[in-house]
Amino acid sequence: MALKLYVDRLSQPSRAVLTFCKVNGIDFEEVKIQLAKGQNYSPEYAEVNPMKEVPALVHGDFKLFESHAMLIYLASAFSGVADHWYPADLQKRAQIHSVLDWHHSNLRRGSATYIFNSLIALALGRPLNLEKAAEGEKILIASLAKIESFWLRDDGPFLLGNSQPSIADLSLACEVMQLELVETKDRDRILSHHNRILKWVEDTKSAAAPHFEELHSLMSPAKEKLLSLKSLATKEAESHGKLA
Amino acid sequence: MALKLYVDRLSQPSRAVLTFCKVNGIDFEEVKIQLAKGQNYSPEYAEVNPMKEVPALVHGDFKLFESHAMLIYLASAFSGVADHWYPADLQKRAQIHSVLDWHHSNLRRGSATYIFNSLIALALGRPLNLEKAAEGEKILIASLAKIESFWLRDDGPFLLGNSQPSIADLSLACEVMQLELVETKDRDRILSHHNRILKWVEDTKSAAAPHFEELHSLMSPAKEKLLSLKSLATKEAESHGKLA
Numbered sequence: 001m002a003l004k005l006y007v008d009r010l011s012q013p014s015r016a017v018l019t020f021c022k023v024n025g026i027d028f029e030e031v032k033i034q035l036a037k038g039q040n041y042s043p044e045y046a047e048v049n050p051m052k053e054v055p056a057l058v059h060g061d062f063k064l065f066e067s068h069a070m071l072i073y074l075a076s077a078f079s080g081v082a083d084h085w086y087p088a089d090l091q092k093r094a095q096i097h098s099v100l101d102w103h104h105s106n107l108r109r110g111s112a113t114y115i116f117n118s119l120i121a122l123a124l125g126r127p128l129n130l131e132k133a134a135e136g137e138k139i140l141i142a143s144l145a146k147i148e149s150f151w152l153r154d155d156g157p158f159l160l161g162n163s164q165p166s167i168a169d170l171s172l173a174c175e176v177m178q179l180e181l182v183e184t185k186d187r188d189r190i191l192s193h194h195n196r197i198l199k200w201v202e203d204t205k206s207a208a209a210p211h212f213e214e215l216h217s218l219m220s221p222a223k224e225k226l227l228s229l230k231s232l233a234t235k236e237a238e239s240h241g242k243l244a
Numbered sequence: 245m246a247l248k249l250y251v252d253r254l255s256q257p258s259r260a261v262l263t264f265c266k267v268n269g270i271d272f273e274e275v276k277i278q279l280a281k282g283q284n285y286s287p288e289y290a291e292v293n294p295m296k297e298v299p300a301l302v303h304g305d306f307k308l309f310e311s312h313a314m315l316i317y318l319a320s321a322f323s324g325v326a327d328h329w330y331p332a333d334l335q336k337r338a339q340i341h342s343v344l345d346w347h348h349s350n351l352r353r354g355s356a357t358y359i360f361n362s363l364i365a366l367a368l369g370r371p372l373n374l375e376k377a378a379e380g381e382k383i384l385i386a387s388l389a390k391i392e393s394f395w396l397r398d399d400g401p402f403l404l405g406n407s408q409p410s411i412a413d414l415s416l417a418c419e420v421m422q423l424e425l426v427e428t429k430d431r432d433r434i435l436s437h438h439n440r441i442l443k444w445v446e447d448t449k450s451a452a453a454p455h456f457e458e459l460h461s462l463m464s465p466a467k468e469k470l471l472s473l474k475s476l477a478t479k480e481a482e483s484h485g486k487l488a
Contacts, residue, residue: 064342067345069342090321095308095313098308101344102295105348146295150294
């Protein structure tokens, strides 16, 4: 059965799903849905994902969205995926579900709120909201502290102290990588003292080499473009005597 | 192996987990962690759940938190749970994961933000935040519209058009029931035109009878207490010339 992945590589859950398939040799067709062009709002895409978000998949007649659900489905439906990505053992699997569930209201919420309102909104023609960005940053900082102090452990380099990565490592590491889009001084202020997290992201990158790094190659040009938009918006706002 | 559930029946995910165990005849000890008394911040409870939230479980030596992960674990680890709660079929299971993942950033986020900031904060000695409550209400209203138009279908009475309930029905229905805590006029404004949702909640209640209703019996006295706290706070705020 043919597998189609509907993705925008600038979306962190899209990169997690793409990385997973490439690392595990799962054949797929990549259908690019550019959020910055509003392609997720087309009537055609609403047939794939009525929530109008990426990523989503179509596998034969089967449609699915929500990246964690997709990662679990892909790990289960395709043969040849090593057990460590999504263990058959009920308790190991439950811990991975726990990390993934925690992610939604913590790391994802903080990171997405912070980055959207301090930067990405501009690419969608919307104003920045520095108050909301600050709220997001607070959640993001608390979440990174929990990763450093709880989800990463001495037993092994990956989340939950595992010796090999799971789908949770891909999902959360791609989220942390989203900080590559913001100004270096902001990224460093938030992340640079978290040595354990930085090492874990590097370990995840190595375990998913070369795909993880290749799929993040568009971060640097995207950052340049976003920061020039921000610079323009800031100048405009200053000339109007207010901050965007 | 002994199963302990650490819960506060005023927390919607706690009620979902309790209902699931009772409906499926899973024996457990209920350990009450009263959020209003800050019992979730005790050092003893941090050993159970370092995130200091309810619900959590201990099963023998195994500890787990995050209610969706718990529901999946309980449905998988205990024999005698009917397949419809968490189907073995990969695609049916994936759809349930999709609903549960969607829940986090939509219905749960909207409902929890709205109810906490418009009411429950007072029970924790914190001020109301009507701006945040309004933000939450907006997400809640959009989420209810998606349940009515997408997750509920003509094929059957439960989410995804299923003929029997899944763990997703319990989780989301307990979330909607949280609106029983707010003033009747607010609850009606938000919910009363959603006939399909009201019918689905009733169907879920019937499918999980008598436990679902029993576990919600504390909602009415809790509502009275919260509304009298709110009335007091409003009077105090008015006497200081500002709204809390």
